[in-house]
Amino acid sequence: MAPSTRARILDAALELIQQVGFTGTTVTAIEERSGLSPGSGSFYRHFRSKEDVFRAALERELERAQQYRREFERGTVEDPQAALARRFLQQLDYMAKIRPLINLLAREHGQFPDLTSRIGGILLDRGIVEEAGHLTHDLRAHVDHADPHALLTVVVSALSGYHLARQFFGHPPAEVTPERFAATLAALITSPRTADPHGTE
Amino acid sequence: MAPSTRARILDAALELIQQVGFTGTTVTAIEERSGLSPGSGSFYRHFRSKEDVFRAALERELERAQQYRREFERGTVEDPQAALARRFLQQLDYMAKIRPLINLLAREHGQFPDLTSRIGGILLDRGIVEEAGHLTHDLRAHVDHADPHALLTVVVSALSGYHLARQFFGHPPAEVTPERFAATLAALITSPRTADPHGTE
DNA sequence: GTCTATACCGAGATAGAC
DNA sequence: GTCTATCTCGGTATAGAC
Numbered sequence: 022m023a024p025s026t027r028a029r030i031l032d033a034a035l036e037l038i039q040q041v042g043f044t045g046t047t048v049t050a051i052e053e054r055s056g057l058s059p060g061s062g063s064f065y066r067h068f069r070s071k072e073d074v075f076r077a078a079l080e081r082e083l084e085r086a087q088q089y090r091r092e093f094e095r096g097t098v099e100d101p102q103a104a105l106a107r108r109f110l111q112q113l114d115y116m117a118k119i120r121p122l123i124n125l126l127a128r129e130h131g132q133f134p135d136l137t138s139r140i141g142g143i144l145l146d147r148g149i150v151e152e153a154g155h156l157t158h159d160l161r162a163h164v165d166h167a168d169p170h171a172l173l174t175v176v177v178s179a180l181s182g183y184h185l186a187r188q189f190f191g192h193p194p195a196e197v198t199p200e201r202f203a204a205t206l207a208a209l210i211t212s213p214r215t216a217d218p219h220g221t222e
Numbered sequence: 223m224a225p226s227t228r229a230r231i232l233d234a235a236l237e238l239i240q241q242v243g244f245t246g247t248t249v250t251a252i253e254e255r256s257g258l259s260p261g262s263g264s265f266y267r268h269f270r271s272k273e274d275v276f277r278a279a280l281e282r283e284l285e286r287a288q289q290y291r292r293e294f295e296r297g298t299v300e301d302p303q304a305a306l307a308r309r310f311l312q313q314l315d316y317m318a319k320i321r322p323l324i325n326l327l328a329r330e331h332g333q334f335p336d337l338t339s340r341i342g343g344i345l346l347d348r349g350i351v352e353e354a355g356h357l358t359h360d361l362r363a364h365v366d367h368a369d370p371h372a373l374l375t376v377v378v379s380a381l382s383g384y385h386l387a388r389q390f391f392g393h394p395p396a397e398v399t400p401e402r403f404a405a406t407l408a409a410l411i412t413s414p415r416t417a418d419p420h421g422t423e
Numbered sequence: 424g425t426c427t428a429t430a431c432c433g434a435g436a437t438a439g440a441c
Numbered sequence: 442g443t444c445t446a447t448c449t450c451g452g453t454a455t456a457g458a459c
Contacts, residue, residue, distance in 0.1 A: 026424080040332045044246040047452060062454065063425050071453075127328040130390055131241045141391050153396075171406040174398040175380050182383025183375070189331060190342050195354075197375040205372040209410055227442080248434060263436065264443050272435075 027067045029055040035078040039124040043075055043132060079125065079136065083143055086119045090151075101163040102211045109180060109203035112152065116184040119144070123188065153177065163211055172210070179206055228268045230256040236279040240325040244276055244333060280326065280337065284344055287320045291352075302364040303412045310381060310404035313353065317385040320345070324389065354378065364412055373411070380407055 024032070033054035037046040048071055053059040068074040093111060116123065122140055130137045153173045166172045183202055186194045193199070225233070234255035238247040249272055254260040269275040294312060317324065323341055331338045354374045367373045384403055387395045394400070 042243050042245060042329070042333070044243060045333065048454085049452075058426065060452095061426055061428095062456090065454065066424060126390060128243070132243070132246065137391065145391070145395070150396075167409075168402065168406055170396055171398045171402045172410075174384070174394075174396045174403060175407050175410065177395060178383035178387065178403075179376050179380035180383065181387060182379035182381065185386060186379065186382060189327060190338065190346070193375075194346070194378060195351075195371055195375045197372045201369065201372045202375060202379075205369055206376050208368075209373070209376065212413055249436080250434075259444065261434095262444055262446095263438095266436065267442060 026055065026057070030064065030067055030074060031078050031081060034074045035082070035121055038075060038078070039121060039128070042128055043071075046071070079122075079139070082119070082122050082125070083139070086122055086143055089115055089118050101159070102207050104159075105207035105210060106200075106203040108156075109176075109206055110199055112180050113184055113199050113203070116180070120188065123185070160210070176206065176210065227256065227258070231265065231268055231275060232279050232282060235275045236283070236322055239276060239279070240322060240329070243329055244272075247272070280323075280340070283320070283323050283326075284340070287323055287344055290316055290319050302360070303408050305360070306408035306411060307401075307404040309357075310377075310407055311400060313381050314385055314400050314404070317381070321389060324386070361411070377407065377411065 030051060033051045034046065037050055037054065048064050049059045051074070052061065052064050055064075057063040064074075068077065093115070122144070126137065126140045156173060156176070157169060160169075164172075183194065193202070231252060234252045235247065238251055238255065249265050250260045252275070253262065253265050256265075258264040265275075269278065294316070323345070327338065327341045357374060357377070358370060361370075365373075384395065394403070
């Protein structure tokens, strides 16, 4: 079925806000991109204001993000290192899917103070922290570390940093593919520590 | 000595652009923040246009960034793990100093296409890649790894991701301090690999 | 529910007095 | 080098016909 005008407006607004920001986006441009006559106020039959459509688009993306999380596979843990690498690739894929949210956060986190905590709540609390719980559980049997909390922070930071570099610059840092990146990170984590050399094998 | 009007305008413009973006920043607001009469065109005695002051502020920050890099200490390599951790803390400190550049990149990288490559050139080519060279050299004696290129990408991504999380959300991920983070990352790197267990000690 | 037309305001930029 | 005053344009939003 064809998307409703309201949905097309949401699409157009989200796209434009990512490209030129909230203040840079004009209602006229949103109308033009939605197939409405530019300059006519037809937009206002669907949303009360520009800020209104901005918040509606944000809420829709937050809904989608939570949906993506629910679709996450929870694979079996056979080879811990290979399983970890697959998990990391899933995380990168997830971040690619919520790209609009990350763009909004990067761009407008100063303008809308509630936006930061709203997105942060979904991304960190619901997303990463939950994932961190899984990782801690799965890894306990395979990884010894003096400071598991800090170890998880390193992992999460590495995944975020790699994704953001790709997103900002259009290509991965040092042209390292996601597969190489995930494998390297997984190998790093599952190696026994020198500080605690009574490894599991 | 008191800063010149031109310098005060540059300060005001940079500050405002980080807060509300380029299109969100008005010349009137810049004048007000610079101690000029808001609404008067006094701004235009110093810069030809809003875009002009934006580019001038950007160039000034790029200059400063290169200056910060020159001040980087090159410590002696005694204890490799401790030296690495110190190096990582320096990197985080550097990123904190160039915060305006990172903000500009995050915010306006869609609007000014040349900006991305310009900042990317300084940050990546001159900054991280150069640093990566040092790391590769210093670590060769202490770290064995099958894919040193990918290992460096992991390190750089972790540092970037940790910094950006702090910058966006106002506090470090999982409340892990920079010291803990750097120490954990350094320990991770300097441990011998299982895949190549003929370590150096 | 989309159009034409328009009111209103704020922002970028200029002219000219001091 | 800063001010007052002003021009012009573009953007938000509304009114009313179809």
